[in-house]
Amino acid sequence: MACMNKQFLDARRLLCPMPVIRVQDKIKTMALGDQLEVVCTDPGVMQDIPAWCRINGHQILSANNNAGEFTINIIVGD
Amino acid sequence: MLATKAIMEQGVHVEGINFFTGFCVEGHTHAIRKKDKAKPKRNNSLWVAEQLGIKLHIIDVIEEYKNVLINPQHGYGANLNPCLDCKVFMVQKAQQWIEENDFDFIITGEVIGQRPMSQRKDTMPVIARESGANERLLRPLCAKNLPETLPEKEGWVNREELYDFSGRTRKPQMALAEQFGFTEYAQPAGGCCFLTDKSYSDKLVDLWTARGKKEYELDDVMLLKVGRHLRPKAHFKMIIAREEGENNFLQGYKNMFQTMTTVSHPGPLVLIDGTLSEQDCWLAAQITARYSQGREAEQVEVKMTQQGEEKSFLVTPLSSEEIPKEWHV
Numbered sequence: 355m356a357c358m359n360k361q362f363l364d365a366r367r368l369l370c371p372m373p374v375i376r377v378q379d380k381i382k383t384m385a386l387g388d389q390l391e392v393v394c395t396d397p398g399v400m401q402d403i404p405a406w407c408r409i410n411g412h413q414i415l416s417a418n419n420n421a422g423e424f425t426i427n428i429i430v431g432d
Numbered sequence: 433m434l435a436t437k438a439i440m441e442q443g444v445h446v447e448g449i450n451f452f453t454g455f456c457v458e459g460h461t462h463a464i465r466k467k468d469k470a471k472p473k474r475n476n477s478l479w480v481a482e483q484l485g486i487k488l489h490i491i492d493v494i495e496e497y498k499n500v501l502i503n504p505q506h507g508y509g510a511n512l513n514p515c516l517d518c519k520v521f522m523v524q525k526a527q528q529w530i531e532e533n534d535f536d537f538i539i540t541g542e543v544i545g546q547r548p549m550s551q552r553k554d555t556m557p558v559i560a561r562e563s564g565a566n567e568r569l570l571r572p573l574c575a576k577n578l579p580e581t582l583p584e585k586e587g588w589v590n591r592e593e594l595y596d597f598s599g600r601t602r603k604p605q606m607a608l609a610e611q612f613g614f615t616e617y618a619q620p621a622g623g624c625c626f627l628t629d630k631s632y633s634d635k636l637v638d639l640w641t642a643r644g645k646k647e648y649e650l651d652d653v654m655l656l657k658v659g660r661h662l663r664p665k666a667h668f669k670m671i672i673a674r675e676e677g678e679n680n681f682l683q684g685y686k687n688m689f690q691t692m693t694t695v696s697h698p699g700p701l702v703l704i705d706g707t708l709s710e711q712d713c714w715l716a717a718q719i720t721a722r723y724s725q726g727r728e729a730e731q732v733e734v735k736m737t738q739q740g741e742e743k744s745f746l747v748t749p750l751s752s753e754e755i756p757k758e759w760h761v
């Protein structure tokens with residue numbers, strides 16, 4: 355299996371749905387099995403990014419709230 | 433939601449497209465105000481897509497949408513909502529998307545007669561024609577009241593199993609929702625776009641008037657959704673946070689504006705847009721004090737910050753009678 359590629363995305367200060375759009379556009383450039391770590395400040399992402407991932411076949415590895423900064427790790431699916 | 437389900441029932445593969453214009457009333461607006469925090473902050477289109485089990489593509493059209501809103505060929509609705517031009521634009525973008533992604537046709541949930549401006553029998557063909565989608569645009573909920581489209585002619589969908597809804601009543605839609613087993617049925621009329629809101633439209637008109645031209649950036653659009661907006665003089669406007677959630681939100685903009693806060697009493701963060709004379713600063717400080725917890729005090733200390741420089745004002749807060757209604761944008 356090819357080596358997994360991890361990428362980072364800074365979506366702080368953006369309001370939903372902009373972080374979701376940024377994640378979507380970034381994932382388009384990534385391959386199956388790659389990992390994306392996104393950092394956001396809009397609490398809405400804790401609902402919207404997992405929902406977007408569920409319907410589009412990507413997997414959430416973790417979603418954490420560190421004092422108002424939300425870090426979500428996603429594994430790219432099909 | 434119903435239109436999609438109706439087509440999926442015929443065995444057609446459907447994916448959703450949601451256009452983000454900047455004016456959509458979405459989760460973020462609810463996230464700003466603290467009092468709404470208990471409500472779920474879901475994004476409706478994601479929720480609908482999940483209920484239907486379809487993929488959803490969210491497309492940022494903020495830049496391109498400016499031209500639609502600023503120069504609508506068909507004019508505005510009751511407020512600054514350019515609904516007909518907006519629909520033409522969105523269907524045109526959808527047409528572009530289906531060409532790039534190898535899809536065959538576009539469906540929308542429009543119903544003849546449901547909205548006074550954009551969903552009339554005579555405007556339906558306008559949208560199909562001006563968007564360039566022509567016969568590839570199908571409205572499953574009222575298809576039987578409209579001429580046959582390509583998907584029907586080609587037999588990709590069965591016209592007989594489509595619907596003939598019309599008018600403002602939503603009863604047939606409710607019944608269909610029940611038949612499809614949707615217990616929660618998202619957003620009937622309007623309510624999803626700020627441009628249909630009178631108070632929002634007034635603020636946008638005020639912004640354009642003050643700038644002397646019709647233009648805006650995403651930050652402008654966002655700030656019009658937040659706080660109390662007061663224009664005490666033609667050349668400056670104050671945006672005053674109404675509660676903690678808005679205060680936090682406005683904090684994010686404090687480096688782009690002159691700001692005022694009360695020092696002697698708890699109070700809101702105020703952003704000031706415009707160039708102020710010394711006299712204007714005193715007035716702005718008195719207004720800031722009015723919206724702080726020191727509104728009844730003899731004197732309130734207000735701090736003004738501009739590009740890192742601070743100035744202090746000791747003022748008597750204005751009384752509510754001294755703030756004319758016309759100042760409220």
Ligand code: SF4
Nearest residue numbers: 513514515518625627
């Ligand atoms: S309500 Fe807003 S989003 Fe909907 S058609 Fe009108 S302008 Fe466009």
